[in-house]
Amino acid sequence: MNPRRTSGRAAAADRLARADRSRTFPPLPVRPGARGLFAESWWGSAWLDALETAALDSARLARGRTYARDGHVDTINVTPGRIVATVRGSRPRPYSADIRLRTLSEQEWDGLLDAIAAEPDQLTALLAKKLPRALADGETRLLPGPGDLVPRCSCPDNGWPCKHAAALCFQVARLLDADPFVLLLMRGRGERELLDDLSRRNAARTAHEARAHTVAATSSPLHGQGPEARPATPTDARGPAAEAAPGECAAPGTSTPHGVLARVALADRPRPPLPPPLPAPPQPGRPPALPDGDGLPFDPAALEFLAADAAARAHACVTAAEPSSPGSGRPPIHSPFPSLPPWEDAIRLTATAHPTAGLTSTTRALYRDLAAATSRTTTDVARAVAAWRQGGPEGLALLDTTWNPPAGDFDRARSALLAADLPSLRPRHNHLTNPERGIQLRFGHDHRWYPYESEPGTEDWWPTGPADPDPVGALTALLAR
Secondary structure: OOHHHHHHHHHHHHHHHHHHOOEEEOOOOOOOOOOOOOOOOHHHHHHHHHHHHHOOOHHHHHHHHHHHHOOOEEEEEEEOOEEEEEEOOOOOOOEEEEEEOOOOOHHHHHHHHHHHHHOHHHHHHHHOOOOOHHHHOOOOOOOOOOOOOEEEEOOOOOOOOOHHHHHHHHHHHHHHHHOOHHHHHHOOOOHHHHHHHHHHHHHHHHHHHHHHHHHHHHHOOOOOOOOOOOOOOHHHHHOHHHOOOOOOOOOOOOOOOOOOOHHHHOOOOOOOOOOOOOOOOOOOOOOOOOOOOOOOOOOHHHHHHHHHHHHHHHHHHHHHHOOOOOOOOOOOOOOOOOOOOHHHHHHHHHHHHOOOOOOOHHHHHHHHHHHHHHOOOHHHHHHHHHHHHHHHHHHHHHHHOOOOOOOOHHHHHHHHHHHOOOOOOEEEOOEEEEOOOOEEEEEOOOOOEEEEEOOOOOOOOEEOOOOEOOHHHHHHHHHOO
16 A cells, blocks of 8 residues: 555544544523523533532622623633633633543543443434433543532632633533533544444444354254254355346356446436525624733734634625625625725724724724824824725725716705705815814715714814715714714
């Protein structure tokens, strides 16, 4: 055998084994108003009993239960002997909590798997996502007991456990409710690995029983004959079904072949059409917040920033691929990723990474860093971000440049505003302005109206509210603020 092919197969098998021993679960949904037992299965309740029996402070457990119920636990990663998740507390940065649990030894796994292979009902229950009591209470203990769970957390609380680690334990109980294979992974083996091992053990057990049955049948005398009776040969055992058809010559000692011919298996046949794609969500998803850590080879805030941008780009790509509905009023998207100068791309990153954030400490620090890198002021950055959120590249272009629109929509807008009994606006280039009231509409190349406002008499114009193809709607929304 080719050694390169062997090593390649071994490497692929090793990658599969490593992937099987790590499972990542998205944040579990919030359980508003949930009271009573947190776990729904008896094994999930047993998991929580191990935590509550060894806990030193019931108040921290109660707060951890509230954190779990209110969705403070982010993505959970389960590997042999360890469960890790970030838990959001009262500070902007989440904490990193993990739970340690002893893995089973090879001898314990052999005993456990032999017990499952000997009782098919136990494997059937596991495949149905239920943990049999007989298996959990066997010689090899699966569920943790008091003191078996070792919680840790990056928070300054010295409680055992702190509310963040307790919240993680409560959420793990919900994972166990849905899939007891999570418990087996904590003990050291992945689901695919376990099922493959059980398949080999069942095959070996079946082969052993078949050999024992064959030996017993051939060693006993045939009924009605003496002890020297000739045992049946493989040729005799085939019976008439193995005889050659008329006109054909069957090879001696062979049986009729079974299976499916390759040309039949690979024949082209009609397949059902694929289902239609799901609609894109209204907003791109938000990546989980990463905890601070010492000695990390990357900046957690920068990684969150890039992850949010990747989600926004993916959302734009999916949205651009969708056919626009008739009469939606939204202009067609020709390219979700236009080539932008560094300043515009920096503003795009800042605006899309935090699409709804106000002036928090995080955004202020981001604005300061961007202003220093581009030789601008933080006010320039904040104004540009507001313009991008208002209209993307066109909104940013209207912030600093003017143009002279042709006769048509721009001229008809003044008449429409007067007919709607709205304040009079003076035209200049593509702007309609009332400086006494500090309101302004800017007409874009995309034939939309961008509302601006300023303190009266200051000429400090800021983008305010979304763009609107109707000037009456844009000005009405601006006056209602």
